[in-house]
Amino acid sequence: YLIGQLFQGERALIVEPTFIEYRDSCEAFGYKVQSLILKEEDGWQLHYEMLESKLAEVDLVFICHPNNPTGVIYEPSLFERLLEQVEKTKTMLVIDEAFYDFCEESHSLAEQTKTSKHLIVLRSMTKMYAIAGLRLGYLLAHQDVVAKLSPLLPHWNVNGLAQEIGFRCLQDDDFVAKTKQYIAKERNKLLPSLQQLGYYCSSSNVNYFLLRDSNESSDELLKFLLEEGIISRHTHNFIGLDGKYLRLAIKREEENKRLLEALKRWKERC
Known part of the structure; x- marks a missing residue:
């Protein structure tokens, strides 16, 4: 501002x-x-x-x-x-x-x-x-x-x-270096696994990415993830995304595994 x-x-x-x-x-x-x-x-x-x-x-x-x-x-x-x-x-x-x-x-x-x-x-x-x-x-x-x-x-x-x-x-350069390495390692595991399940994932270089399951609104998937205890970010107010995507974070290994398992269940349910 x-x-x-x-x-x-x-x-x-x-x-x-x-x-x-x-x-x-x-x-x-x-x-x-x-x-x-x-x-x-x-x-x-x-x-x-x-x-x-x-x-x-x-x-x-x-x-x-x-x-x-x-x-x-x-x-x-x-x-x-x-x-x-x-x-x-x-x-x-x-x-x-x-x-x-x-x-x-x-x-x-x-x-x-x-x-x-x-x-x-x-x-x-x-x-x-x-x-x-x-x-x-x-x-x-x-x-x-x-x-x-x-x-x-x-x-x-x-x-x-x-x-x-x-x-x-x-002053904490060591923390930044370790965090970069950890996020990159987890991202390089999670995104290919989601793509194998049939999801689109943006080619992210950081600690979040866009995920799309179909060309329709992602609202039902967002609700499903909420029921699983996972909060994602809708994209209705991002110009050019039209609510078709969710933004998800790369987090700790156990949290990323939990997200992957939930998205597997969504595919099985659909």
């Missing part, structure tokens, strides 16, 4: 399906919003050619990377070309890296914020470190961009407790 406030009334392009609060913040501040909708048949991939002609028509572009809810990552060359082009069109590129630290290989644009005045990188600490209640995150941008954003911050926007916990979390 801070970015929304700074550029209020401008034109925004959102690469979707994605985190719904980009659109909420844009609409709250009177933006004209366009969508670029990625497709399952294309592997949810984003290519430079999809964006090239649109950059001169908008003032901001929102890209979630890794994407939420698909978990898909994009080619590094995409961002290299985008950064070159936004310097020419004067478009602000907003990259949300809330889940970047779950990727085995770094795909961050953090370093580029030191030189580019048309790039903002968003980070969340609540995902990797499981501190959602603290609502702790941060923004990376060129010092000139930060100077414009800083006066818009509310007083005491980060409390002392959250700040101290965040500082300690950032």
